[in-house]
Amino acid sequence: MPHSPNYLNDRQLQVLTWAVAGSADGSFALGDYAHRITARALESRGLLKVTGRGTTWSAVATESGVARLAAEQSVDRVQEQALTAGAQLIADVISAGGSLDVTGTGDLRTDWDALVRNANQSKARPPGQHLTRAARAGSGRTVLRFKPNYWELTDKPDVPVPSRLRTMHAAVQKYADDADWQYVSRAHASRAARVLEALARASEQLGMEVHAGKPWWNPPRTWQQSRQDASHLVVLREPHSFRITVRELKGEGSERRDHTRPSSSRLPRWQEMQHYTFVSTGRLEVETSGPGLSSFMVRDTRSQTLESQLGRVLQAIEVGSLEARDLADLVAERERLAREQWESAMTQAQAEWELEQRVELLNRRAEEWERRDRVARYVAALEVIPDLQAEDVRWLVWARDWLASTPTPLPARTFELPAPRREELQRYLHGWSAYGRKAAPPRTGFPEQSGE
Structure with a gap:
């Protein structure tokens, strides 16, 4: 939307404010002369008086410039700018499909609640809708979205008051x-x-x-x-x-009533x-x-x-x-999402527990395999030694019999693990409770709680 010819943009207001304050040196970066161009534009509108050039250049605010700055800083002007910002906010949320995540888009001084209030006063607000700010505690997210304005969408019924009461409800x-x-x-x-x-x-x-x-x-x-x-x-x-x-x-x-003194009438x-x-x-x-x-x-x-x-x-x-x-x-939807998250966390926790159990079993079987393989190599080494004594031969015979009776240590039943206990799953849940979405682990001596 084009601005009126009388409109001052932020840069022009900055230069006008600087001139009204006394044109202090060092207010603009050394070698930056863009403010001089802006000052010439303000001079053409009678708000500044520019003289000199180079090191003698100066700009002084006229009476019109001082009055104009005062008007720009008035309460009405500030409110007008706020309403303009509110209209822009409305347009941004509409462009985003009715819900806009503004997390991190403002600075620490951004008052989103004030911006939302100004937006709801704007004529750009869709009829029957008003803008709300949703920010869940601890989430760190700020989301702006429209919701129905039921005061505009409902009718005010007629309620006639009787002048006399012949019968009462x-x-x-x-x-x-x-x-x-x-x-x-x-x-x-x-x-x-x-x-x-x-x-x-x-x-x-x-x-x-x-x-x-x-x-x-x-x-x-x-x-x-x-x-x-x-x-x-x-x-x-x-x-x-x-x-x-x-x-x-x-x-x-x-x-003040004195309750210790009886009243003359009830x-x-x-x-x-x-x-x-x-x-x-x-x-x-x-x-x-x-x-x-x-x-x-x-x-x-x-x-x-x-x-x-x-x-x-x-x-x-x-x-x-x-x-x-x-x-x-909304609460039901949040409950549904929370339940799904809890169930997903439980499924993931069980998968992590099963993986750890299988890896642990595999390591145990590998250690048993290494022990059996070491014994087999030892027995093979004994067999090639000539002229073994009788005691050594008896030992060798026993070792052969042990190897023959010891099966190969395969990780049997790896995929038939028993159901994990809740306390075994707890350390995989990252803040969720294994005893239910809202439950806490039971105290010692109490029966286990069922999940929600």
Whole structure:
């Protein structure tokens, strides 16, 4: 794409920066006069004033040049350059077929996460896709690839909020009957119930199941488990479940609660358990959590009410379900590859063990052969000695009989080795476990674990 006539390339910016900084000597290599040519080009655009020649040559930035450099170094310009780099990155990944290994292509200062963020803001990004950076811990590899942007590929459903509740969903009724669990002040409990009712009805219309949630103090779970599982509604979108919680935002001016002094009136349990008094604001928020989602929240703002954003809650559930499905597929693929690698390592280890066993047997048989051959040559030497004494003759006869009864030491049964024990294979596996892909060798005295 051609640049505008006002565009400054990196070389021009370097020379302009040098001139604005005072044209320090030694900034360019001795005998290199390319910067003087660049300076003439900048002078023609009114950014520099060039005088002299040879040793008297000099370049001074004009007021326009100083202003232009300041504009180039402004935040907007830096962001524009980042977006341009992001567009180029998008083009590179597309040219590579949607996945690009950039390992070793940057320097230590390269912020790939920032480049990916800028790329995703570029208009060059394919609709319905966004760029991600994949880097497995310890692998040393950085791979950029596209994945579906489900926020663009899914619709935001309409979630009408009833003005009055004549009948309630069973899950919402449980919420309305328990003030200890409502997380909103009494004046706004009705609104919170209508919000939950709207979400429950819309979820079921989309084919999802809705159940009542659980308070965070619900026994017998630990406090941490209860906090993770606490919610007002549980929406089941097969095979995943998502938790929805509505609460009121706390205002300023709260005071530390003295739990040793009895309250003049009974407070709901969700307020009583807090260390500070609750200051009502009337501003509500809905939090959605579950597989494929970090905590997703919508709330009342100056420009939007909570009710106008409830469609995003159900869209978040759809997005989370799709993200969880992709993650499950990715984990399954990694599990499959890891299993194949383990099985391949086990096959290779067994082959190495068998080779070593055969070589060891061959060496033993060769040593036996050499011993028998040495004895045979010794006996042959005795036979040619004349006038052997009676004792020597008896020895020679015995030696002949031994040679006759000793078979030739061939490496019999070399290809019928017994199955190796797991501990015998372990030293050939180079970090894998012979006891299973995720297993560790059993402790002494315990039965051997079966492989996965």
